[in-house]
Amino acid sequence: MDETESPTHPHAPPAPQRVPWGHAITAGLLLTALNAVKPVHIDDHVFLAYGAEFAAHPLDPYAFRYGSPYVTPANELLSPPVFLYWLGAGITLVGDRPVYLKLWLAPFALILAGAIAFLSTRLAPTLRVPLVWLGLISPTILPGFNFMLDVPVLALGLTALAVVVRSVERDSWLLALAAGLLAGLAIQTKYTGLVSCATILTYCVLRGRPVRGVAVVTCAVALAVGWECLVALAQGDSHFLVQFRQRQGSPVQRAGHLVLPLFSQVAGLAPAVALLGLKALRWSNRATLLAGAGVATGFALLAIVPSQGALITGSNGKPVLTPSNVVYGLLAALVWGTFARAGWELLRENRTPTAPDRSLNGFLLAWFVLELGGYFALSPFPAARRVVGPVLVMTLVVGRLAHRRSVPPHTAAVIASFGVALALLFFGADVLEARAGKAAAFEVAHGTNRPVEGGTFWHLSWWGFSYYADREGLTPLQLNERALRPGDLLAVHDMPEFLAVLARHPEIVLEQIDAVTTGDEFPLRLAPGYYDGRTPMENRRTGRLHVLVFRVVAVTHR
Numbered sequence: 297m298d299e300t301e302s303p304t305h306p307h308a309p310p311a312p313q314r315v316p317w318g319h320a321i322t323a324g325l326l327l328t329a330l331n332a333v334k335p336v337h338i339d340d341h342v343f344l345a346y347g348a349e350f351a352a353h354p355l356d357p358y359a360f361r362y363g364s365p366y367v368t369p370a371n372e373l374l375s376p377p378v379f380l381y382w383l384g385a386g387i388t389l390v391g392d393r394p395v396y397l398k399l400w401l402a403p404f405a406l407i408l409a410g411a412i413a414f415l416s417t418r419l420a421p422t423l424r425v426p427l428v429w430l431g432l433i434s435p436t437i438l439p440g441f442n443f444m445l446d447v448p449v450l451a452l453g454l455t456a457l458a459v460v461v462r463s464v465e466r467d468s469w470l471l472a473l474a475a476g477l478l479a480g481l482a483i484q485t486k487y488t489g490l491v492s493c494a495t496i497l498t499y500c501v502l503r504g505r506p507v508r509g510v511a512v513v514t515c516a517v518a519l520a521v522g523w524e525c526l527v528a529l530a531q532g533d534s535h536f537l538v539q540f541r542q543r544q545g546s547p548v549q550r551a552g553h554l555v556l557p558l559f560s561q562v563a564g565l566a567p568a569v570a571l572l573g574l575k576a577l578r579w580s581n582r583a584t585l586l587a588g589a590g591v592a593t594g595f596a597l598l599a600i601v602p603s604q605g606a607l608i609t610g611s612n613g614k615p616v617l618t619p620s621n622v623v624y625g626l627l628a629a630l631v632w633g634t635f636a637r638a639g640w641e642l643l644r645e646n647r648t649p650t651a652p653d654r655s656l657n658g659f660l661l662a663w664f665v666l667e668l669g670g671y672f673a674l675s676p677f678p679a680a681r682r683v684v685g686p687v688l689v690m691t692l693v694v695g696r697l698a699h700r701r702s703v704p705p706h707t708a709a710v711i712a713s714f715g716v717a718l719a720l721l722f723f724g725a726d727v728l729e730a731r732a733g734k735a736a737a738f739e740v741a742h743g744t745n746r747p748v749e750g751g752t753f754w755h756l757s758w759w760g761f762s763y764y765a766d767r768e769g770l771t772p773l774q775l776n777e778r779a780l781r782p783g784d785l786l787a788v789h790d791m792p793e794f795l796a797v798l799a800r801h802p803e804i805v806l807e808q809i810d811a812v813t814t815g816d817e818f819p820l821r822l823a824p825g826y827y828d829g830r831t832p833m834e835n836r837r838t839g840r841l842h843v844l845v846f847r848v849v850a851v852t853h854r
Contacts, residue, residue, distance in 0.1 A: 453492030476515025557678030568715030748783030
């Protein structure tokens with residue numbers, strides 16, 4: 297990638313453009329600080345547990361069993377090692393202290409911010425500062441950072457691409473080797489890092505450096521395969537192969553279930569990207585402002601109107617059209633329609649013989665196709681974190697077109713501010729979700745219900761509630777390891793999956809003695825849809841988290 301290019305005078309000598317490192321560092325530190333104030337949430341408790349085990353026996357990190365309601369070998373739960381070793385090192389230094397451990401994740405936020413800043417400077421130098429904020433403090437990245445794998449793998453993969461770009465500019469094989477090591481670390485952070493290898497190879501081929509691309513990918517794959525061999529020697533099987541064999545159903549059927557969530561998740565997460573795209577397509581300020589007002593109105597309707605209330609009911613009595621369908625349908629038309637037109641305009645620009653560095657346009661669109669391929673091939677279920685890569689590439693695509701069409705930086709900055717505000721809305725709702733889990737664990741543990749003398753207070757739960765229940769002295773239910781006894785108590789996160797587990801054990805006779813509900817007055821929620829569902833945000837009419845407390849009356853034998 298060229299360091300600069302002039303959008304209005306393609307043959308004029310480019311003015312020097314510096315990477316906005318100050319903005320990158322500020323945005324990265326802000327991302328870290330905001331993440332640190334959120335309590336443990338969703339799958340964080342799993343990675344904290346694994347991190348502690350990795351720290352305890354680093355040479356054989358999967359040598360333990362984990363899980364609830366059934367314990368399984370640690371190698372069977374998807375958890376590649378790179379992030380877990382880093383988290384384990386933090387636990388060794390500061391202990392099980394979530395705020396400090398989230399601050400320990402600052403390097404991932406900073407290298408991600410730096411990679412976005414570097415690539416934005418190469419692709420859209422006049423808009424490089426707004427793109428840093430629009431790309432990093434976004435609804436896909438800010439709420440979803442947590443202790444989870446998606447931001448770290450994106451950080452390592454994007455940094456590997458940035459280093460490859462620099463290696464081509466400087467013709468440096470040393471940098472190419474560094475990129476291969478980073479890409480290998482990305483793969484072993486989360487297997488979606490394989491998409492980074494394909495992206496790097498595509499870039500090198502389009503820049504006339506296919507040998508360099510093959511060398512980088514070979515280095516990355518060799519590192520990843522070497523680790524898998526070590527795990528196989530210690531555990532008897534490769535961690536990757538264990539996960540691969542767990543995938544069920546036909547690939548076509550799995551992909552079919554991901555199509556609609558792709559449109560609706562991106563629709564809710566990327567409207568600010570669409571607004572920048574409208575300016576790149578030469579919409580007037582007034583028209584773009586009206587579109588932004590429409591987006592804000594859509595989210596306001598989600599807050600005011602019950603999302604799943606039936607606007608049209610089918611013959612079977614089930615809703616056919618809901619307010620949520622309408623809002624996300626209109627957002628999808630805006631986001632995907634704008635992006636499709638922006639991509640088409642970049643392709644049209646490539647047909648102009650005088651267009652500068654046409655391979656960059658082709659690379660960006662090819663990169664987006666690769667991200668979509670990774671989404672369908674590697675996503676076990678829909679969630680906002682599955683589209684982090686596609687949304688970021690969409691941001692760079694519309695940013696490049698906006699640069700080529702001379703969108704003023706101050707206009708892009710206003711749109712980026714709108715995107716940051718939307719990210720904070722998502723983040724605020726998610727903080728409330730996390731606090732509800734923490735509050736529920738405290739209320740259950742310190743309520744009036746107690747097991748019989750010598751009995752156990754168990755919990756059957758996921759998310760942050762599970763982590764805080766452990767800290768409050770409750771014991772995770774492990775039906776294949778430890779048996780319940782009459783007089784024990786069991787706190788159950790009120791979810792269909794857990795109630796189904798109990799229904800499969802009629803020998804355990806339970807009596808419900810209490811129900812705990814925690815929440816607040818804020819009308820929007822992210823869980824579960826943001827983390828496992830079709831839409832990232834919905835209306836909330838009941839409490840955020842419900843826990844049922846049972847007493848074990850009897851345990852019979854089948």
